[in-house]
Amino acid sequence: MADQAAVTLLCLFLPFLAAVLAPAVIRAFGHAGSWLLALAPLLSFLHFLTFLPEVADGGVVTGGFAWVPSLNLSFSWFLDGLSLTFALLITGIGTLIVLYSGGYMKGHPQLGRFLCFILLFMGAMLGLVVSDSFLMLFVYWELTSITSFLLIGFDHEREAARRSALQALVVTGLGGLSLLAGLIFLWNMTGVTQLSLLVHVGDGLRESPFYLAALILLLGGAFTKSAQFPFHFWLPNAMEAPTPVSAYLHSATMVKAGVYLLMRLNPVMGATPAWEILLPLFGGVTLIAGAFLAIRQTDLKLMLAYTTMASLGLLVMLTGFGTPHAIEAAVLYLVAHSLFKGALFMVAGLVDHEAGTREVTKLGGLRSVMPITFVAALLAALSMGGLPLFLGFLAKEEIYYALAHGDLRAMLFTLVAIVGNGLMLVVGFTVALKPFLGPHVETPKHAHEGPLLMWLGPAVLAGLGLLGGIFSGIAHRFVSTPMASAVAGELRPVDITTIPHLGMPLLLSVVTVAFGVAVYLQIDRARAMMVRLLAAIGNGPDRGFDHVISGLVRLSVAVTRMVQPGRLEIYVTATFIFLALTLLVPPFVYGELPELPAWPTDVLFHEWAIILLAVIGLFAVLRASDRLTAIVSLGIQGFAVAVIFLLFGAADLSFTQFMVETLSVVILALVMTRLRLSPRDHRPLGQMLFDATIAISCGLGFTLMLMKSTQGPFNAHLTEFFNAYSKVIAHGANVVNVIIVDFRGTDTLGEIGVVMITGLAVLALIRVRPRNPLPQTRVEAPADGDRP
Template structure:
């Protein structure tokens, strides 16, 4: 293991956030040129991580960090191997192109600076997620991706559709985040590890734990929601309400692949079990099938690509759960290829929309002459997405078929689903990357022309990268594919597939995919009509179900609020005191902790007198005919307690009690005389019976608790501590005062604050009542002459 350059790596992790803070200022100063300056941040990060390629390709890892919460053994730590490094390079590399693309796409937008800030924060969150080592650091960045994606999806907040899509993404991925947090806590408890690097070195500890299945289910809850697996897939296409730079970045290298990253990361310690190899292929295959079929239904370029992303994520999950070494290699190759061709196609779709004013496929054709660079980028990306030879997508398709064409019922079903998915993705890829550019000129709202360099640079670079990576596949495998596959498999793997055809079942299936894909491309209108009819027949779907669930949640909240927050103070107090009584009585009764009844003490005459005064005061309160008499009588109880304090040798407490009771009686009497209340109360018998029951229960509960406490052996630890340290530390001889002022200073401050707030509330209540009374009186005086 190699320890990395901690300052530089830490700087790489916080640099996107620093750039996000500076983005609005730079945008105001540099205008549309700000993108070139801001892109330097992810470009430097990309170059920094490129410097680790040699060490990690040689079988090493790079780690570092520092103590975050030392008392809990939690570190802010990072861990770089083939998996995390490949993700880091994709995030920073594609992120550089996205920042440049955003500068052209949102040129002149009044909130471009804010957008740059959001996209850079999103980049930093995703970057931190994939290099995190500590569980806490992973969870923090995981949730930060949800928050920043919410800001990006809802960027055009004036549109209701944008707000709905942002809220939907936040709710779904946020709930998944809570599931992930629970999973990490279970793993921590089961293995004693709170860092990924040590967990990966723990062998079969997690798989052999009785909590394995619980941890797996909770983990899948986080991964499936983040990576839009069926039936949680609906939020991802709706996220297309975001500007195209967001869609291109989110779908190619960042948030939607976070769940796939997590599954790949934990495959060495959670894979190779029956639940893993059943649940992942099942849900992954269903997601691939549903996503590609729904993509055929769409006519919007971005929605076509969005649904194929759903299908691609399903394919990655299916391969990750399949278990074989070849399946792992296929997943790695397809993830890299998908990042390049999907990012390019999304940017092509946005560029076409930017220059023509539409993304509707029926209005787009004949753009090849007007947009030759965009056409080149789109065609190259489509060729890679379709799995055509000489492109990295072809290598991925070959390896997918090699992994699944092994015979057996389960593998044959997975192979059939993969074949259907790849055929439909071939058709969609060329529908986006080729169809808008061929044929006669369409009826787009704007006259098309080639966009500026900021818009076509990104898709062209990514499309050419897919070609170059295949052309120099040995180098790409050595630096990226093999280290990443080794990290996912938990053992050393060497990816060797090249662009040279290999005669066999995979090549035959690749050729069949191309033939059927061309047929699907040519008959796409019929396929679309069939899907429209099918979806109309089905009717209900998860997207509609989300709206129904949210409406139901709101209705439930309203009903619960009407019950528990009905605006009646007497109801609130009754509930609180019932809860107090139950909290005290139920544990003592259930666990047999009731105190034994003490014998009658031998009291002196003056002690009996004080108790008699307290009983008389209690009777005066209960039988008082008006509120003022009850308030004054209530003070008798406090004075009796103050007398007891004095008789038992605590004059300071006695003095405090006398002052508090006197002030309480005066203040309450003052308030009651200023408020317009009835002289006596008129509660129904049922209300009185309830109040008597609750108050009796609370009194008995506290009495029993105090009796139980006094019957326990006295622990003098605190008393000895305060006696030994009050004068030495706080320089005070009065131990009680020292405890209140020094050792419990914050508690005392809180109590004072509560008293102050209560006093201000009483003052405000009196003033409001007084002003209301004066207003009513004035109004009556003004109306009096009119009545005569």
Template sequence: MDVAALTFLALGLPFVAALVAPVLTRFLGQNAAWLLALAPAAIFVHFLRFLPEIAQGEIVTGGYAWIPSFNVSFSWLIDGLSLTFILLISGIGALIVLYSGGYLKGHPQQGRFFSFILMFMGSMQGLVVSDSFLMLFVFWELTSITSFLLIGFDHGREAARRAALQALVVTGGGGLLLLAGLLILWNVSGITQFSLLLSFGADLKESPFYLAILLLVLGGAFTKSAQFPFHFWLPNAMEAPTPVSAYLHSATMVKAGVYLLMRLNPVLGGTPEWQILLPLFGVTTLIAGAALAVRQTDLKLMLAYTTMSSLGLLVMLTGFGAPHAIEAAALYLVAHALFKGALFMVAGIIDHETGSRDLTEVGGLRSAMPLTFLIALAAALSMGGLPPFFGFLAKEEIYYALSSFDRRSIVFASLAIVGNALMFAVAFAIALKPFLGPKQSTPKSPHEAPVLLWLGPAILAVKGLSVALMSGMAHRLISSPMASAIAGEPRTVTISLVPHVGAPLLLSAVTVLVGVVFYFNLARLRGLMTAILADIGWGPDRGFDQFIGGLVRFAVALTRRLQAGRFEIYMTVTFMLVAVVLLAVPAYYGELPRAPFFAADVPAHELAIMAIAVAGLFAVALAADRLTAIVSLGIQGFAVAVIFLLYGAPDLSFTQFMIETLSVVVLALVMTRLRLSPSDHRPLRQRVPDLAVALACGLGFGFLLLAATGVPFDATLTEFFNDHSKSIAHGANVVNVIIVDFRGTDTLGEIAVVMITGLAILSLVRLRAGSLKRGAEMQQPAAEERA
């Protein structure tokens, strides 16, 4: 099997695994995790084979035509950026599946959870390898839908349902902005694939639509990656089970926006707008997330806000524009995935084994959980940017990029120090406070976690160490190709455990010192942030509730205004709009048809048929009751059927005869079961506007028919049906073949409409009959009482 077919199968494998997950879990229980983890592990191994080729600067593309007429394909692009992401997604995904087997052991819906997490994994994998705009958008929205299912997994709790809805609304709305941006990008460039777009960057930046494209793309990326002020959905997503939080924050959904910005950096980056908006929003998110993290005592919430902070740092670096900023973003993204995934799983272990994840309620766990303590400490050392872990390399590269002495670099470097120092304090608060100090009473007696729980975080923590120790090989295979893909030009990463002597090392040392101060004053910082937020009061999270509430109230008011409950109003408005479209549009563009030519030698029988049709109109309008009007409606139908017959369409004429007969009979039968009051009892002031609307619609359709018949006849379809009815559909009657085969779906729809109409009529008749019966039953006791 060739590489393209294997890649296609690899991208579809998570969805196949999601289908069988409930069945496997039903029979194997938590042991199903070992089998299900083979799917992401196989994907990891498959894409691992691309490393040597990508390290040499190659780009692998492939795929299949999806909608060829619109140049839309199911295609993939594998370069240093997408390969790094898919290795993180599949590698960490395999560990998350194993972790889920232990964390949700005995849960009655564990199979459903496995199915959701695997679908989420497949959606994220498809997103990061997408070469086609449309393919990226489809998988982008799939990540929103599957994350909605995961966040709301415990749907019995209102908080989980609210968090899931909030995430879906925010990220789904951002997805619509992204779609608009991609459509404009497609319209401006004429390109639908990222691999071809890279050469169009200079022209795109000079386009008058550049700013619109940039703002729309940023709207999609910022909502997905929880940039301020769209950050509020991310902490609320902690209502999901811990495996979801660990996966969502380390390698998947929240990094999708960062991935998009990195992917489009060669095309949209380098402009003043890019280098202003991204660093501004990024550094704001960095500080806000870190400050909100120190206020929390819930371990997952502390980690969630530091994820928000880290995402802001990545966005800031992606748009900063300084030398080595791209390299720093590439390094920090990998380092963050490793240490944050490990710390989230550690938080889940503490919660699972003690029954609490509140920092003030757990302590002294070191003796009972020594392995978990070592894992937490290793991950915290990397998050704090201390050697010999990969986080240290990332932090050194960040300060190397920010260590220029211009005013802009000084401001952003100072803010980065504050943000990183706060994250340092949070990291060690999570790694030390639950394990050191006096032992506290917890809901459950603490003990070391089973292998399914500690295996994943242990591997990630060790990986954060080993990658730093083998940084030369890691840079050659991962960091340099990734930085090159983000920059759109060759970049070489050389940072090692030997630090930059100079300003970067000094800034790193200042960060550690400030972080230590913050750590020992964490309680004071928590109180300060609580007081500040209390003074501020209103925030984006509360604003979301107000927005949704206002939207619902507006929708209700608008619906009551437009849907007044009177069918007459609906029909009048509908026909008024039809009349406006048929008359105003041609009149505005000067395309009203010319007056028809009436031949002098029209046969008398044709004139008689037309006179009968006109007489039928007056019969309907002047009918004394509804039943007479319904019967009179058949006059026009039969007249039209005769006209079809006269012009050589006997089959169409027969169909018209049948439809008119059935319509009149059915309507007459129905009306005999309903009230047959006078046909039109309204005053003249109401009848005249309706007459005007009816005449306008009739005139509009007449103009449309004249315009259609006034153009030269195009016999292309006629020739196609004549040539292919026998050979393709094996039918000699062309009209029947068109209705049954070539337009079979239309015919099916028409049959469905007739069936639904029949059911509606039957319901009305039964409702009327039941109402009359109940009325008679209610009147009988009253009559007996009077008697």
């Protein structure tokens, strides 16, 4: 078991290792180096493949190690039917994507950097789906956002790519913060920090008064990551990334992270009214919006992007629907979608790479020159359309079996599924047929079949969609049933086959296909209708994002100008205002004011004299005619306090106070004599009263705090510790010196550093010379003694 855990840990980090080596490998071997780099995800895929029999028999694979035991934080993984299926999709499709990238970007000077980014993302996504601990899940979740930002903005010289990358990072980054808050809620509500342990606290979690708050926060993370309405706009814009990114991140992996999270939480947070209302509602709206927006597009990648959005909505709707077979339908559709959508995105990239355009209206007749690509596209489209013998057919049948019931809610969502699936069939066949059938159309490049590196991926994925449907028993045994059982939290066998069974699901499938074919035959008219509809609606969330960011920037500028105007006076004033509030508000609000001390009756004459001297010094500061006199007078209070320390037996503290006051007065006086400052304080009376109020408030606050502190019971633990161990440990008889030099040595070193930096700053300040110094003139002192 220890060896297995070590190999699993190595496989989790293999993509990161390959990412580090990618630039060097590409420099050494060119685009052929993609074959070497593809070994990393391939080896991980083969390792995870060995877990299939154990997981299919109901087992789980766990491992990891304690990270921060005191906080119950660990680096741990948990492989059941759900996480293992995702791990196989990520590493398996990732292997094909690395190869595809080598062909698609052959000759690109930054191929090494690109493969580094995509392998980093692969490692992040793999870590996300196998994570058991909350902390590990969140770290990898955010890492997928960062790496996707790098990939979307790969072509950073284009403004559209930079905008799309920033948009994706902002939206998914905010969702990540929402997820973090939700995980903290779960931690505090349940006391556990591992997803696998949540299964045992499901009822308590659902009955908690904080359930709804935790659910909304977690949905914020899931909905932004999986592009649910109204956070969907970043996904189509992410198509600015190179096609391998679109095929991998935005169809098969990253955008399904939110769906994965919802499926993982379904056993403990599902089966509640909030769950079964919010998920189907947002999922259904996303499905319809994505399907209608897809048929409006003419760019192959954008058409597929919006159908990805629609498919994610369908998965969310099924996950939250609440019927026994809805989870099975979601599981089947998730796997089928990863296969056919990854294949179709690669086909779109192939067409663009070989023909020079992705505009479907400018393509046609490519079947004869790109036969392998055409076959792969057709197989993937047949699965996407849900036709027999394909895994997509099984998914669609199970969807209708799960949704089709007699109540109004079921009929409404069944209608949503029919419309969404029908329109996705239209897009699938538009991508698979329009560029290849019909008369040949002249394209910007002389089209021909792509290289092996490019057509291998779509051919394999499309073929797996067919094999998964034909050999459905094997697929259910090792994939569908373990995955559905993990999502449901109980054994949930999947046994649907490709043999059509008469009944309502088959009838609804026929209706869906008929609807899709009808729209496909009128695709130009449907596209024109959507253009007019969107024009009537006006700006959508994408434009709203720009307005929000623009408003945020203007607000930031205004706030910055207000709180950081560049005037030291304002900074100092604000600092002391907040200091006064911090000192005065809590005692008054919480009733922690100190008791007024009794008037002292045993104060000696010389002690009164020192106090009187301090008061005289205070008035001397206030009445000083210039700043230099005020600074010198300010030292009177410090020396008076030092004498009081001396009178009460604190000789070392008194000596420190004398030194500090002497140095402060000398340094400040030196600075004041070298700077050109106004000799008098020209503040208006109102400003002086305002500043005086702040100063008195700060002084009063410190006075109250010190009085409250001294009135509390004295805790002698530290005193006893220092008395007992100063000589034993530090070999010093002077306890105060030992505390400063040994027990608080680092603190003392910091204070010395502060004094040194202050001295250097003062030295630099007094050596400043104006660039155009004014001529020095002798000014005779006026008769009244005032200095000029």
